[in-house]
Amino acid sequence: MLSIFRKIYNSIALLPTGIALFFALMAIGQISFPFNDEYLPDFLDGIVILEKGDLQFIFAFIIGGIFTLTIFSYTMVMNVLNRSISNYSPRLIPLILSERHHQLILGFTSGTIIYSMIMSIAASGDNVQEFPPLGAFVGVMMSILCVFLFIYFIHSVSQSIHVNYILRKSYDRSLRNQRDLRDLEHLGYHKDTPQNLESWEGVKAKDCGYVQLPDIIDLADFAKDNQAHIYITRLPGTFIYDDEVLIRTSKAFEAKNHNFGRQVSVDSRVPLELNETEIKHLVEVAIKGSSPAINDPGTSLGAINYITQLLIKREQLQGYNCYSKDNEHFVYIPFLANEVLAAFCFEEMWNYMKHDPILVKSIKMAISTLNEAGVSIHHGILK
Numbered sequence: 001m002l003s004i005f006r007k008i009y010n011s012i013a014l015l016p017t018g019i020a021l022f023f024a025l026m027a028i029g030q031i032s033f034p035f036n037d038e039y040l041p042d043f044l045d046g047i048v049i050l051e052k053g054d055l056q057f058i059f060a061f062i063i064g065g066i067f068t069l070t071i072f073s074y075t076m077v078m079n080v081l082n083r084s085i086s087n088y089s090p091r092l093i094p095l096i097l098s099e100r101h102h103q104l105i106l107g108f109t110s111g112t113i114i115y116s117m118i119m120s121i122a123a124s125g126d127n128v129q130e131f132p133p134l135g136a137f138v139g140v141m142m143s144i145l146c147v148f149l150f151i152y153f154i155h156s157v158s159q160s161i162h163v164n165y166i167l168r169k170s171y172d173r174s175l176r177n178q179r180d181l182r183d184l185e186h187l188g189y190h191k192d193t194p195q196n197l198e199s200w201e202g203v204k205a206k207d208c209g210y211v212q213l214p215d216i217i218d219l220a221d222f223a224k225d226n227q228a229h230i231y232i233t234r235l236p237g238t239f240i241y242d243d244e245v246l247i248r249t250s251k252a253f254e255a256k257n258h259n260f261g262r263q264v265s266v267d268s269r270v271p272l273e274l275n276e277t278e279i280k281h282l283v284e285v286a287i288k289g290s291s292p293a294i295n296d297p298g299t300s301l302g303a304i305n306y307i308t309q310l311l312i313k314r315e316q317l318q319g320y321n322c323y324s325k326d327n328e329h330f331v332y333i334p335f336l337a338n339e340v341l342a343a344f345c346f347e348e349m350w351n352y353m354k355h356d357p358i359l360v361k362s363i364k365m366a367i368s369t370l371n372e373a374g375v376s377i378h379h380g381i382l383k
Contacts, residue, residue: 015100019107020114023142027118030132049136055123058136059116062143066116069150070109076157077102101156105149112142163289163299167282171306174278178313181275184216188320191330194250197231203247205240205266212236213273214333215263216323222263223329226251231332232264237274240266275314276341282307283345287352290359300353301362308366311342312373342370342377 049055119135159165194200211234223230229250234240247260270277282303289299315338322330346367353359367377 015103016107016110019104020111023111023115024118027115027135030135030138031118031122048133050131050133052123055131055136056120059120059123059139062116062139063113063120066109066112066143066146069146070106070113073105073109073150073153076154080157080161099156099160102153105153108142108149109146112139112146115139115142163285163296164302167285167299167302167306170278170282170285171310173272174275174282174310175313177273177275177278178310178317180273182317184323185318185320187216187220187323187325188318189322189324189330190318190320191322191332193332194229194231197248200229200231200248200250201252202245203249203260204243205246206242206261207266208240208242209266209268210270211238211240211246212265212267212271214331216331216333218263219331220323220325222258223331224325226253227329228253229330229332232334235334235336237271237277275310276336279307279310279314279341279345282310283348286349290349290353290356297356297358300349300359304349304359304362304366307345308369311338311345311370311375314338314341315373315375339376342375346377 049058116139119132119139122135123131211232213236214232219230222228231248233245233248240246246266247264272278286300286303286307288294289296289303317338319335319337321335322332324330346363349359350363353363370377
């Protein structure tokens with residue numbers, strides 16, 4: 001259930017759709033339940049507009065103007081995405097699109113257009129005298145606010161193309177994912193793989209894709225309630241093939257009684273909820289920055305520094321491979337050791353950066369810092 005909620009919450013369309021729907025309901029509510037302008041204070045008489053021609057002109061002007069701003073705004077977003085793909089990594093597209101303030105601006109501008117459309121339909125009717133007296137004024141105020149949001153949007157987009165901003169956002173999200181995993185450590189244990197694992201019941205993946213982050217709490221509750229052990233066969237974030245065993249349980253469960261797909265889902269997207277996902281994205285940015293086509297060693301240096309810091313923070317995790325609510329029935333989930341992840345990151349970067357003396361020095365310093373922090377990386381480049 002948590003995986004479904006997470007997918008909905010992380011959807012780019014959630015916030016804009018909610019805001020636009022609220023504005024539509026606000027317009028419908030004003031039309032359905034109009035109030036007489038006689039109840040308005042005297043100082044508001046100047047903003048009451050009930051003339052049919054004036055109403056149609058105002059709402060047509062608002063719709064045309066906001067449409068123009070919206071098109072121009074998201075032309076800029078497409079340019080930013082194109083620049084990010086060319087200079088950094090296509091993996092960073094979800095990071096840019098998931099910006100909440102971008103979604104807020106899209107929702108507000110879309111909601112203003114929908115509000116004005118509904119109001120213009122009402123103004124086109126024969127009985128204009130029942131039109132909300134402040135309907136046009138509210139539309140004008142919303143359009144003015146859209147202009148200010150557009151100014152902020154230009155500032156935000158111009159900031160989002162800076163590599164330091166992108167690297168920091170990626171670092172912050174990985175750090176937040178580490179904190180979420182640390183909050184579950186009170187349920188964690190270190191246990192060896194069960195010896196009779198092959199005799200357990202297998203649940204196969206119904207589709208190919210990337211294993212998403214399991215709903216650990218829900219799985220632990222299920223194991224406790226049903227007095228069973230659950231074993232996730234694949235590391236979250238890795239690719240699994242169709243009809244491959246994804247889950248093993250110590251007792252059989254009929255598919256009609258329980259669908260493990262709610263707790264351990266397989267999707268086409270790489271799970272951004274994993275802290276190592278953002279670390280791998282930073283590795284891609286560092287490699288691309290060192291390529292002859294981009295030739296931006298400063299970007300690579302910044303990415304190496306953030307990767308080093310994230311690996312030091314990740315070393316503080318206990319690295320539990322199973323979780324339980326009752327200390328008797330366990331949910332086994334593979335955990336990628338920090339030393340393995342660090343070796344993967346720096347070996348891959350070394351292959352692309354070993355001819356750049358500045359980046360070689362930075363990599364060696366980063367590995368030395370990691371070794372001092374307890375992250376052991378045995379690599380020939382230190383010799």
